[in-house]
Amino acid sequence: MRRDNWRGIYWIAWKDMKTYYLKPPAISWGIIFPVTWILAFYLRNPQSFQELIPGLIAMTILFSTTAAEAVVINFELRLGSLERLLLAPVSLPSVLFGKVVGGAIFGLLMAMVVTVGCVLFLGVRPDFLYLILVGLPSLLAFSSFGALLCVMVREVFEAQTLLNIPRFIMIFLCGVVYPVSAMPRGLQYVAHLMPLTYTVDGLQHSFSAGAGAIIFLDALVLLGFFIIFIFPAVHILSRKFQ
Amino acid sequence: MTDSKDSIIEVTDLTKYYGELLAVDHISFEVKKGEVFGFLGPNGAGKTTTIRMLTGLSRPTSGRASILGFDINQHLVEIKHHIGVVPELSNLYDELSALDNLLFMARLYGVPRDQRSERAEELLKIFGLEDRKDSLFGTFSRGMKRALTIAAGLIHKPEILFLDEPTVGLDVVAARSLRNLISNLHQQGITIFLTTHYLEEADLLCDRVAILVKGQIIKIDSPQALKALAQEESVIEFSFRKEASAFLDNLAAKLREARVVAVNHNTVRIYGGVAASIYTQVSKFAEEFHLEILAVNTIKPSLEDAFIKITGLSPTVMAMEKGAK
Known part of the structure; x- marks a missing residue:
């Protein structure tokens, strides 16, 4: 049974990559939107752009993973294809985890494009080990966050609308463009309740020397968020099939 | 009732509530190995709900059911290896070709790597789709989509095939062709559980028919025996x-x-x-x-005559397509 589930996770993620990555909602929210933001910040002030790179990579991860989830989950909920997956000898949590992995891989590809671009054209030198240490739990956390919101609704546009609320709140509160430490104390507390804060923090440490133990803490907190998001997502999806 | 020793599906007092709505009301039946067993009833009778419970897409409120001796509540993943399911909606992937859809299903069901392509090609040939194997599913006609969806349900060589309203929405020619395919599957020894609201379909295909009305089984017998009741x-x-x-x-x-x-x-x-x-x-x-x-x-009575006599319903109720008012 465990083998059935691992096989299911692998092939569902593979199929989602092949089927949905070039769908318009994935392109517009997962690729065009982050790229536009990055270009806007670069053109506004090229000299201080390097300071914004960790935040923009974090934002890319947030948007690309959640946009992919809206596509891989809500397209299939609407068309009934998700039922087709549940008819196979694969458990429901594994089907959902396959979807989360599919979204995480999309986010990984986008984050890699942005990171490699910054390395090649701006000459920044991140610690790649730390990038992976923060990046992977971030991808899983945001992909499962996307999954959680997407299983609550049926249509792709509903999912994107619902996702935009926390996305934009996080962009402004989690240190993407404005440091959390410079915000009023109350907002700092709110910021620390959001996963993007830990991704931005971890990525900032990856791009600066002497990250230390704090980066492990960021990674652990992000893994905690992944668990917090995935369990209710499984529960909500299960209820749809009762 | 059938002899339980050759029963492949056994259902006892299966019940499903959706909130206050009683969709399936304490139904009991058995399906014998190798037979075509039909669930015949108007829309909303509980046919699809029953299939969804038996295939793990919905949980029974109460009652028991086993498939090949495995309890549906405890051994669902094991059961899924042995059953193929063709939902009412042809829900394969528009963005994948016919061949890729079948290969994906083969991978999902754990068909060994060296058998996947051969099995997929074989099914495409059986269902007359070999010339369109590289065409996207989204470009297929309704009949072709239906045929490929059935092929996908057979990719892992299941012992039991569940077909939910297999010919709904198809034109006469496509429906006839599909019925021939179902007959061929039956001849190959596959047990088929199908739901339909087409009386002539049940008459043509089924060895035994359960007439379902408002969530309850009114009668189970062969079409011949049911017709004899009306004579x-x-x-x-x-x-x-x-x-x-x-x-x-x-x-x-x-x-x-x-x-x-x-x-x-x-x-x-x-x-x-x-x-x-x-x-x-x-x-x-x-x-x-x-x-x-x-x-x-x-003049011999038709299954429609028998249905009217047994249920007291008008045949126009059966003629209504899903979603029709």
């Missing part, structure tokens, strides 16, 4: 060369033990009486009034 009296139809309706009263007066009903100007039906005696009397009557008999038919 209360003999019905003989006479067609004459000349108009016979003018002589109806004369004929009725001669056949006191039967009822005479005009079907049209030249045709009458005679209900009841002894068939041989009726034929002799009508022949004499035809000679007497110079009415040449063109044809004589014994």
Whole structure:
């Protein structure tokens, strides 16, 4: 049974990559939107752009993973294809985890494009080990966050609308463009309740020397968020099939 | 009831509530290995809900069911290795080709790598889609989509195939072709559980039929036995060369033990009486009034007649497509 589930996770993620990555909602929210933001910040002030790179990579991860989830989950909920997956000898949590992995891989590809671009054209030198240490739990956390919101609704546009609320709140509160430490104390507390804060923090440490133990803490907190998001997502999806 | 030792599906008191709505009401039945078992009933009777419970897409509120001896609540993943399911909606992936859809399903079901392509190609050939194997599923006609969806349900060589309203929405030619395919699968020894609201489909395909109304099984039997229930009296139809309706009263007066009903100007039906005696009397009557008999038919009741008699429902209820008001 465990083998059935691992096989299911692998092939569902593979199929989602092949089927949905070039769908318009994935392109517009997962690729065009982050790229536009990055270009806007670069053109506004090229000299201080390097300071914004960790935040923009974090934002890319947030948007690309959640946009992919809206596509891989809500397209299939609407068309009934998700039922087709549940008819196979694969458990429901594994089907959902396959979807989360599919979204995480999309986010990984986008984050890699942005990171490699910054390395090649701006000459920044991140610690790649730390990038992976923060990046992977971030991808899983945001992909499962996307999954959680997407299983609550049926249509792709509903999912994107619902996702935009926390996305934009996080962009402004989690240190993407404005440091959390410079915000009023109350907002700092709110910021620390959001996963993007830990991704931005971890990525900032990856791009600066002497990250230390704090980066492990960021990674652990992000893994905690992944668990917090995935369990209710499984529960909500299960209820749809009762 | 069937002999439980050769039963492949056993259902006892299966019940499903959606909130306050009772969708399936304590149904019990068995399906024998190798038979085509049909669930016949109008829309909303509980057919799809039953299939969804048996295939793990919905949890029963109460009752028990086992497939191949495995309890559906405890061994669902094991059961799924042995069953193929074709939902009412053809829900494969528009963005994948016919071949890629089948290969994906083969991977998902754990078909060994060295058998996947061969099995997919074989099914494409059986279902007449080998020329379109590289075409995207989204470009297929409804009939082709249905055929490929059934092929996907067979990719792992299941012992039991669940078909939910297999011919809904298909044109006459595609529906006939699909029924032939289902008959062929039956001949290969696959147990088939199908739901339908088409009476003639149940009559053509099923070894046994369960008539389901408002979540309850009203009757289970072979189509022949169900039709026999509706055969209360003999019905003989006479067609004459000349108009016979003018002589109806004369004929009725001669056949006191039967009822005479005009079907049209030249045709009458005679209900009841002894068939041989009726034929002799009508022949004499035809000679007497110079009415040449063109044809004589014994009218057998259809499954529709049986359905109406058993359920008291109008056949128009069955003719309604899903979603129709």
